[in-house]
Amino acid sequence: MATTESSQMSSACVMAIQNISESVYAGLCLKIGTTQQVTFRRDIADITELLRNKYFDCGQKRIMESGSRREGFRLEGSDVDIMMWLPNHKVIWDDEQSDHYNPNTQALILCHSSMSPPGFTLLVVPLEAANETVLSSCVRINEVLVISSAKYREKTCTLLRPGSKVHGPCSSGRERSLEYDIASCFASDFWPPSASSWIDRCHSWPPPRVVDDIVRNGCHFVAIGHKLGKHVDNEWRISFSRAEQKLVYAMNHTQFLTYGLLKLFLKEFNNGLREEEKILCSYHMKTAVFWAIQQNTLDRWCPQNLLQGFWLCFKLLLKWVYEGVCPNFFIPENNMFLNNVYGEAQKNLFTRLYSMYEMGIAFLLQSPFIRSYIMDVICNPRLSLCIDECALISEAKLDVELFQEILYNDFLSSKDLDSCIKHIQIVEQLIGDDPSLTDYQCLMLQKHTVSVLQSAAFILQNMRTDDCVNKEVYIAYKASCNMLKLAAKFGFVSDLLYIAMYLYKTFRYEKALSVIEMTKVKLAQPCLMYGYHVDPERYTAVVGGQSWSNKMRNAVAYDIELANDINYIDELLLEQVCSYLQRVSILEVPPIIILHMLEFLCCRHAEPVRAEKALDDLQHLVHYDQGVLVDIYSRDISWEILGICQQITGNHQAALYSYEQSQQQYPYSKILNATEIRIQDIKTTRPAGFFYSAVSSIKGMVCFLYGTVRSFLVRFGSLLARFCMRLARYVL
Template identity: 55%
Template sequence: MDFLSENVYIDSGFQHLCESVFVRLCQIVGTSVQVAIRRETKDIKEMVKRRVADNDDIIAMESGSIREGFRLKGSDLDFMYWTNNHRVIWDMSQSEHYYTENKTLILSDSSESPPGFTLLELLTPTTAGEVQSACIPMNDRLCISSSLYRQQAQIHVFPGSIGHGPCESGEVGGLEYDFARCFACDFWPLSASYWINRCHSWPDREDVNEIVRNGCHFVPIGHPLGLHEHEEWRISFSLAEHKLVHSMNHCQFLTYGLLKIVLKEMIDEQSEETNKLLCSYHMKTIIFWVIQQNAVPLWCPQNLLAGFWVCFKLLLKWVYEGVCPNFFIPENNLFLSKVHGSAQRKLFLALHGLYEKGLACLLQSPSIKSYITNVLYNPRLSICTIEDRMISECDHDKELFDEIDCNTSYFPKNLDHCIKFLHTIELMIGEPLTQYQVLMLQRSTANILQSTAFTLHNTYTNTGRNKQMYIADRMSCHMLKLAAKFGFISDMMYIAMFYCKTFRFREAMYITEMIKVKLAQPGRMYRTHVDPERYTEAVGGQSWSTKMRQAVACDISLNNYTCYIKELTPEQQSGFKQLGIPLFVLLHFVEFLCYRHTDTTLAQTTLEELQVLVHHDQGLYVPEHNRNISWEILGICQQMTGNLNAALHSYQQSLTQFPFYKIQNATQMRIQDLHIT
């Protein structure tokens, strides 16, 4: 038991314990392959979106733990948004890098602000209403008030959101989110220049140069002890932090994950008075400092707990001193105004109590405890730390295809925008890419071809030029069939929708029958639901491209800038950029629309099957966030058959679901159109 005491001995027993915790953390946090999949798919998604962005677009960047590669229970979904045609500069000489006819320039002045904070002065006119409304005069300057900007720029993506620091926060489907509107700066802050010289061993010079090139952001929150709390903005290093986390080796990343687990399961459970003093950002700051200062000679599975213990002792020291130095601007004390007084003393005593137990304190973690006791009671237990053996081929593929599905929805606004997307992807194919990024581009191309096909058809419909319509129709069909050749099984649904839209009902039903046959095959993977043994028998050992085409299906995402099914026009116009529909709901819907014109008996049978699915599904085929659109589609079908009371019930049920796709206005309009008194 010596290796559980305060003094960490690097003996075989300790190494055995470290290996056991390493395996457990790979199960909780993910293997290095899983983490790479999560990061690289999101990298490609953001790269494509930024390259096609127009000057006046809003740019979105995912940040936080999910973007870093974590999928821990309770991980927040964090996004930062900024207007592409606004840029912050640090001095007037930097203005020469911009064409001010299409860029609004903002000057940062940190002379009166605490370290890490600044005032923002509007230099050139802006057309952004939220910026204009947030401007206030300060000493003959027009400054942008952070508190006013927070109020003006709230997105209100989901109901029930509240202000939380610089963010708009809330919860959707059990997932907490933080959305922050901010400003981008293409230059590295002078106040963080010392950090560049501090990077001797980590990160390497190439990463440092990229971090500096990427600049920083400004989020709307002032320092609580600053002279201009309501006007100041905080310098955000989110982009730099992404790069730093991505440059960690896997043992370092798992140690960071262990710190987050210990915070949630042990430290926050100590007392109500102290459970909000520390946050995940403090844990990230600790691991950054420990890695850079070479406080741990070797980061490997056999030494994982030694690295964790160094981090824990640094946390204890910081809480005792009441100082947590920002990694980029150490003068910015992240504990200031939060960790002080009696709460600080209670937090220190709680942490010291854990410290006195040594590594045995980890027995208080429900996630880790059993793996420690397993080693203690079975000292000869064989532990395999080879990551390839920790996860099956099926589980690996589930992770990959789920991430690809989540990160390949793009929403071109018009035909020119579609062409811009396709050209961007074409250029990226020639760049050095990982195997996961190649698959991402493959699926992304299918997605853009689908949007292009429908946009092209809608552009030439009713033009009165038959030859152009015929050519457009042939091109659209060709693009949809091409997309289906290297997309998921479910991508065939776009062909069925197109045939239904162009009144080729028998062709559409032929496609839906093909889809149903493919979906009925053993080993089919749908939204991560799969029989592992049958999946391996069906496609085990084959290329991911083959697996994607033959065994994987996902739900359907409609780009709301174009029309796919005219019966859903109100819903597409009422929602935001996309409308997600469960695959099996859409399959029944398209069949119902086709059978109405060819066989009314089969139309009724299809409607009854749809009703059973929507009424009784337990989340297998109709996820919670898709239930409002599923009830809506059922109501549309019932209304079309003349069953108005059933339609009313379905629409009312749609309104009671979480409004994930914001179709409530369309639902209310449909209820009014029923004319039921």
């Protein structure tokens, strides 16, 4: 009888833990992401990297996003981790591997790891041939030319991003609201001999195809030495960032959320500690998950076993701290605790972790985030739990993040028409040759194409010179209009405003007003999604279940992005130039602000009576919007635009007030210098027209003029027609 009761209690306990695990799983899906969210984050990151590296295919550089964002996390406070290397500098492990390369076009770097701790190596330049930055970072050790990691780190720090500071192996800094870490490194196409044991260990996980893919992609070398090594300033750490990304991709969603729960635990564990006291890091958590999955201790990683998986990783971490040994997943001989987990620090860390271990899994109740999901089940054991992802997150919320992700990753480098042509050719090649593209990646390519077409249209218009004949001018006008119409067909609702800008720029005010009226109706739709603002019920009622391409065209709007190296309208040229000089590449303006500005500017020429009404609407919006149409990051440029319009009417007192308000906003657009110039223009007694003639004189800074209109049209026309036919198959 006692045995039966004990068995029933044990079974009830297991059921309770499984129910709690499911509840925590659902909470983590909301906090970290569902399978679908994580999938589209990764798909979009993958296609963006492919686009970027195909564009920079001339030996210039290779770029790879790494870290938690690339793995699929979007946790608050996470920075952007970038690895950048020279593709024509190849690292080899022995002389025989040099046969794979042409020494006339590729600089060879040889690993020499016999003098370094496990996981680290010296990089030798055997032929003493490399680019200037590499050679100037070299030192001689025993008559051998070695690349100094410390020197290379210092030389590339501000080269990559002016104003950056060295942080570990990276150049760190902040660009607007985003913190970044850029590691300038080297790459090898070959798997490190010291990591060969990892291949032999991979019996159960990861799958053979993933192992082969990882080994085939080699490794990287980041510029930091072992603190206890003999050559700390000259050694390089072997980095498995690409391999780790592929391993995280190979996790199932429960494993991924377990990893996420460990990251959340670490953040709270380190909360309140000084930087030098934070000796546990996210990389230790990732390593614990890798080992726990590969050791196959847990039979099944599923939502019901999530807490069991977390507990397994926690105990492994506790064991490592007790022993003072955290073995690198690829090179176990590399003890990642050697530098900082020893002595008093090790003792204190173990004491804290062990006190949690004594509490059992209940120590998670100390976490404000996790507590509610545990208590829901404890207080209501019969609670019906739902872990169906479709029920956890609404279609509208999912779409908000998807479109934000696409916008964030919309890489573009189109300073001239040759760049635009190259971008179009790359997209054409991808959609024509790669049947494995996912829906998310096709959507990303669609948005990328829209950005290229918009840039090309305005670059083409800026190429117009005084010696252009009327026929060439008209042909260029039609070509630009067609590109902008095509972009609007494939793009967001707000992309119609690029057509209106172009028509205003080319003095076609009536046509511009017609486009503005059409856009105004579309932007006023109750179902419209603008940034994070959307009415889920109305949005779903109108476009629910439709393709994302249809949603983009009919119910989604975003800020107008003005590339600061392209002139769109003269009235904003000063702001673009000043923002550009502050190393900001894009000026972002709310669509409704651009709409009212264009309406005011066009009406001054076509319908003067309407101009005052348009200005009143703009003024009311800027003064009274509560962050719905004009958020905190857009208020500086919005007040600036209001001031510009007021100054044009001659209302200098109102304009001065608007410019001063612009100065008091968060300086997201980096236009303070432009605002100061405009204020001084009002306060001084210069002749009328002086200011705008001064603006015209700086157009050369942002308009890259070259070639002729005709030569471009010949090159671009047939390519665009062929490309559009291919693109239509994916988006219609």
